[in-house]
Amino acid sequence: MHPAASTSELRFALALAALALLAACGPSPDRVEQLHVFGTLAELRLRDAPPGQAQASLAEIAALLNQREREWHAWQDSDLTRINAAFARGEAVEAPDSVVALLRRSQPLSEASDGLFDPAIGGLVGAWGFHTSSFPIMTPVPSDSQLQAWREQRPRITEVRVDGRMLSTPNPRTQLDFDAVAEGAAAEEVLAILRRHGIRHALVNLGGDVVALAPAGAAPWQVSLRDPFGGVLGSVALGDAEALFTSGNYNKFRQSAAGARQPHILDPRTARPARGTAAVVVLHADPVLADAAASALFVAGPSGFEAMARRLGLGCALMVTDENELLVTMAMKARLTLLRDPVPLGPPLDLGPACVAGPAR
Incomplete structure (x- = not known):
């Protein structure tokens, strides 16, 4: 999260103004609202939502996300x-x-x-x-x-x-930073608000991490996947109450004078940036688990991908290595349309047919 807390009230006012303009435009299949929260762009797409319900839900969501910025920011006053x-x-x-x-x-x-x-x-x-x-x-x-x-x-x-x-805590070095799970937790709250206002068809994108609502019989949402080597890697079909979360080396990174890139995702075992991974994608019904799992898999790297996916009960996950190799589960492959083909690092992994099991107890 990288918000500017001093501008949150302005963002909220702008959000309400944009929302009023949307509501005045009359019926349309999709209503789209954009907010700058957690240091990134959040987009909410509501399909076939009555204007009153859309306005009420989006106003509540804007207020919630600004409040979470003030509570969860890891380095500005919070x-x-x-x-x-x-x-x-x-x-x-x-x-x-x-x-x-x-x-x-x-x-x-x-x-x-x-x-x-x-x-x-x-x-x-x-x-x-x-x-x-x-x-x-x-x-x-x-x-x-x-x-x-x-x-x-x-x-x-x-x-x-x-x-x-x-x-x-007994350890004064403990410094909480929920960056690897905050968007999942916020997405969970956003879905609850939408449901409470009777919104049943929506796509919520928090800086590239996506959660969906879809009524029975509706076509799935097609969500694009960013390619860590540039452009779009492919797309995934996302159904009701499903979350698609990613971790990658392409947004937040260190760069040496020679151009070498180090991702912002750190390996606690080495105290250094994780190595070997370019991007991870996790599909699950639990946004918080999906968010945390994407980071854990990124740190685990290619050699630890399968074991970590099994530990976390993930049926749907993929990894693109920094050598442009692909690791993917069978269930994810069935949901995935690739626009290019990274080098397969072995056959698809059979971790079960479902995408929603969760960690073993």
Whole structure:
């Protein structure tokens, strides 16, 4: 998330003005609203929605997303930066309900991913320079001694204690950064708002991560996949209550003077940017799981793709390696239309016919 909190009220006012203009235009198959939230462009596409219901739902969504920016921002003034400052002082701290909920969702997912997804590594993210809105980053990298010190005292989200709304941790290096799961959690709330207002046919795109609603009998939404090597890789058919989440090396990255690219997704085991992966796509019914899983698979890399997908109960996932090789599950391949063919890194993996199972218990 890279919002500018000082402009959130202006964004909200502009959103309402645009919404009023949409409602005045009369009936149309799709109503499209765009908002700048979480440092990216969110687009909501409502199909065959009555104007009153569309206006009410979109206004509520705009207010919600701006509130989540103020609560979840990892480096500008927010509830999360206040919590992180208390952790650094060794103090317990009260958190808003939304942060407590994110923490409770993240802890079992981190455990299921063997710590490859871990929102407690915000200090490491900052040390690598990724707490910024300006990319690519070309500042000096952390020293080997700094990274070694971090590894020796590595914080873990599973160590954070929750007592009602009070949070505490035994490790002052714990710095929460929910970037790898915030859009999934926000998407879940957006779908709940749409359903509450009677909206049954919609596509919600939060910076390239997509969730869908579709009534029975409706054609699936066709969602494009960005190619990490440029252009469009292909498309996936998305049905009702399905989420498509991605992680890639193409938006937020470091770049050396020689042009070498390092992704913003960090491997907690090495304290360095993950290697070997160019992009990951996960399709699932749970947006929070899909979001976290995309990051965990990216860190796992080509050699760990199958094992991590099995750990997380993923039936539908794919990876494009930084050597332009493709790893894909059978269930994802059945939903996928490719516009180009990366080199297959083995046959499609049979991880089950469903896309929605979730982590093994």
